[in-house]
Amino acid sequence: MFEVLVYVYENYWQGDACPELQRLGRKLTAAGFEAEEIQAALIWLDGLNAAAQGTQISLPASASSDLTEPGARALIQPQSPDSLRVYSVAEQTHLGAQSLGFVSFLEASGVLPPHMREIVIDRAMAAPGDPVTLDDLKIIVLMVYWSFGEEPDALVLDELCDDTEGRLAH
Structure with missing residues (x-):
C-alpha cells in the first residue's frame, strides 16, 4: 500500500491535480500495481480525504445562529x-514508541499543528503494521x-525523506 501512496505523492504532488479515486485506481492499474495494493491505498486515501475535509468545518457567517438549525456546523476549537x-x-x-516519538518531535518543532497531528494518528491507525514503521x-x-x-518546508521535507539507516549517532 505504501508504494502506491508514494507513487501518488510523487505523480500528483499538487493534491488538486489528483484524479477522483475511481480514475486514480485505473491509472494505478496501468502503472502496474497489484489490485489488492491499489484497493487498500484507495480506501486509505478516501479516509484521508474525509479527515482533511472534516477539519475545515466552521460556523456560518452569523456567530449567534443556533447549532440545532439545519445547515449549522460546529466550530473546531484550536488546541490550548x-x-x-x-x-x-x-x-x-x-x-510504537519510535513513531510516537517522531510525531512528538514534529509537533514540538512547530511543523505539525494539532489538527494535522490528529489526522496523522487517525491514518496511522488505519495503516497496516504493528507497530507502524517510522518510514511508513x-x-x-x-x-x-x-x-x-501544503508542502512542508525544506528542512521538514528533508527529515521526512531522509534515510536514517546510514546515520551515525554522535
Missing part, C-alpha cells in the same frame, strides 16, 4: 497551548500535508 495529548493504549501499541509514518505525514495542499 496548555493542553496535553494522551495516547490510548491501542494507539501506543499500533504506532513519514509517508503518512507527507500524505497529510499533501491532502491540505
